[in-house]
Amino acid sequence: MRVLFVYPDIGGVEHYGARKYYHGIGYIAAVLKRAGHTASLLYLMQEPEREAFLAQVRAQAPAVVAFSATTHQYPAVEQCAAWLKEAMPEVFLIAGGTHPTLAPEMVARSPALDALCVGEGELPLLELVERLEQGKDVSGIENLWVRRPDGWRRNPLRPLIQSLDELPFADREIFDFDAILAANAGWVDMMAGRGCPYRCSYCCNPGLQERYRGLGRYVRYRSVENILAETEALAERYPVRVLNFQDDTFTLDRKWTLAFCEAYAARFRFPFWINTRVERILDDEELVRALARAGCAGVRIGLESGNEHMRREVLKRGMTNEEIRRAFRLLRRYGLKVYTCNMLGLPGETPEMIEETIALNRELAPDDLQFSVFYPYPMTELYDRVVREGLLKGERTLWGYYSPESVLELPTLTPAQLAEKYRRFERLKAELHLRRRHPWRYRLRRVALAMLGGDEERLQGVLDFVRGRKRGKIRGQLKGILPKLWTFLCIMIHIGGMWEISAI
Numbered sequence: 001m002r003v004l005f006v007y008p009d010i011g012g013v014e015h016y017g018a019r020k021y022y023h024g025i026g027y028i029a030a031v032l033k034r035a036g037h038t039a040s041l042l043y044l045m046q047e048p049e050r051e052a053f054l055a056q057v058r059a060q061a062p063a064v065v066a067f068s069a070t071t072h073q074y075p076a077v078e079q080c081a082a083w084l085k086e087a088m089p090e091v092f093l094i095a096g097g098t099h100p101t102l103a104p105e106m107v108a109r110s111p112a113l114d115a116l117c118v119g120e121g122e123l124p125l126l127e128l129v130e131r132l133e134q135g136k137d138v139s140g141i142e143n144l145w146v147r148r149p150d151g152w153r154r155n156p157l158r159p160l161i162q163s164l165d166e167l168p169f170a171d172r173e174i175f176d177f178d179a180i181l182a183a184n185a186g187w188v189d190m191m192a193g194r195g196c197p198y199r200c201s202y203c204c205n206p207g208l209q210e211r212y213r214g215l216g217r218y219v220r221y222r223s224v225e226n227i228l229a230e231t232e233a234l235a236e237r238y239p240v241r242v243l244n245f246q247d248d249t250f251t252l253d254r255k256w257t258l259a260f261c262e263a264y265a266a267r268f269r270f271p272f273w274i275n276t277r278v279e280r281i282l283d284d285e286e287l288v289r290a291l292a293r294a295g296c297a298g299v300r301i302g303l304e305s306g307n308e309h310m311r312r313e314v315l316k317r318g319m320t321n322e323e324i325r326r327a328f329r330l331l332r333r334y335g336l337k338v339y340t341c342n343m344l345g346l347p348g349e350t351p352e353m354i355e356e357t358i359a360l361n362r363e364l365a366p367d368d369l370q371f372s373v374f375y376p377y378p379m380t381e382l383y384d385r386v387v388r389e390g391l392l393k394g395e396r397t398l399w400g401y402y403s404p405e406s407v408l409e410l411p412t413l414t415p416a417q418l419a420e421k422y423r424r425f426e427r428l429k430a431e432l433h434l435r436r437r438h439p440w441r442y443r444l445r446r447v448a449l450a451m452l453g454g455d456e457e458r459l460q461g462v463l464d465f466v467r468g469r470k471r472g473k474i475r476g477q478l479k480g481i482l483p484k485l486w487t488f489l490c491i492m493i494h495i496g497g498m499w500e501i502s503a504i
């Protein structure tokens with residue numbers, strides 16, 4: 001049977017600079033293909049346009065269209081499903097991924113979808129496709145909510161896949177992986193496992209842990225051997241330069257991590273990057289040394305806020321600033337790069353608290369950082385809080401995620417203050433970039449800033465003035481030169497003309 005996946009990633013290319021690979025679709029496609037089905041992909045990079053979208057779907061002639069969506073991208077799914085249901089009612093429409101898993105009730109409001117998938121999709125989608133092919137009833141498939149004439153049938157969840165090694169390697173071809181790799185400088189995304197045991201209030205993991213309670217271990221790892229076999233297969237087929245592990249917390253299982261490092265170092269030379277938490281490397285010199293020796297080039301760490309109260313009480317992340325500093329020192333001692341993830345516009349946050357986040361980052365001087373305006377995702381503690389406190393501005397479209405705007409009305413932070421702090425983060429990012437690339441220019445900037453009493457706005461004003469003067473000067477010089485240049489050209493043309501006449 002032919003299945004067409006639709007992956008909306010609107011605004012993603014502008015934000016990340018390239019198309020990205022997604023394991024959720026990759027794994028399901030691999031399972032379908034292994035069972036002899038055909039799977040293809042429509043990667044939506046821009047807001048879809050009806051006729052073009054329908055033409056692309058028709059060209060694939062699918063029996064099933066399978067949408068995947070995070071919360072931000074869901075409006076595109078709703079729109080495309082509506083067009084499809086109207087124009088091609090014979091095609092079965094299903095949506096899965098983070099948003100349908102977190103907010104199935106919201107997704108079930110779509111009048112166009114025939115089914116939605118809560119949780120892991122490999123086995124439910126395979127079962128759906130096989131049943132459709134055999135003309136069997138599909139309404140009782142575990143993990144699926146299926147539309148029936150009398151309403152939705154909400155089937156229970158099946159147990160989590162306990163042995164991830166049983167899955168085939170995620171399918172790369174469906175994403176045109178050669179092109180993705182070329183656009184991402186040879187960085188290959190990998191997943192070593194699934195699930196995170198922490199309970200951060202802004203993250204969907206605690207909600208998912210509850211949803212899956214009693215259905216098997218939530219945090220699972222692939223065997224080291226299985227990951228190395230995939231790495232080998234990838235390296236044989238593609239020009240791999242860096243492995244990019246996207247697991248939420250790579251070093252959760254210390255014994256597993258040490259075993260991975262040892263085995264990896266013996267077979268591969270590619271550098272790799274991981275995500276982890278301060279607590280999972282803190283004061284653990286043996287672990288950090290092992291990571292460094294295995295080729296771990298860098299670590300991404302969530303600071304989220306520089307204010308300890310905010311971090312501990314609101315975000316439910318226990319580490320102190322001192323522990324963060326110690327973790328940084330340890331990572332640096334072993335030559336690992338560090339990248340921080342930060343949020344701003346949190347409930348209860350004041351401009352001063354954001355300044356603390358900026359100051360902590362400036363002090364730690366990560367090799368790079370990421371920052372985003374807090375967005376409340378369904379099925380998280382902070383989502384419930386902002387709804388309870390009436391902070392949500394109302395149903396807003398989510399296209400503009402990558403922007404300095406908030407969907408919240410915060411009594412402690414005005415939109416203008418948030419926008420100003422967002423700009424400060426942009427400047428901090430540029431500053432860290434300058435520090436890495438041009439240490440001398442960075443030092444000069446620091447001296448200039450100190451002379452202006454640390455007032456960044458003034459420094460920016462001075463820089464703009466100097467740049468403006470420079471531009472003005474060039475323009476002035478051009479103004480002086482242009483008439484002379486014109487006279488010179490006229491004389492040359494005249495002489496050229498005389499020369500031609502005399503030649504005749």
Ligand code: B12
Nearest residue numbers: 009020023024066067068070071096097098117120121377
């Ligand atoms: C890799 C990753 C990315 C990649 C790839 C994008 C993507 N779609 O995941 C990139 C870097 C592009 C990215 C960007 C963003 N991400 Co991101 N990302 C992740 C991460 C770390 C891993 C995703 C993954 O590959 N998981 C492994 C696969 C196997 O699991 P899975 O995604 O759950 O897929 C299974 C099921 O959901 C289901 N399924 C999925 N699709 C479908 C489709 C059908 C038809 C069916 C039946 C089933 C099904 O089956 C899959 C296999 O079992 C997750 C966190 C996490 N651990 O999941 C965050 C996560 C998905 N990202 C998140 C966010 C917020 C973002 C960004 C908005 C912001 C940012 N951080 O830059 C952007 C938005 C991009 C977008 N296009 O929507 C949030 C989403 C929250 C939400 N409610 O939507 C998450 C959950 C992080 C978190 N804990 O909060 N992200």
Ligand code: SF4
Nearest residue numbers: 196198200203205248
């Ligand atoms: S550590 Fe990261 S992935 Fe785990 S619960 Fe917290 S935010 Fe979510």
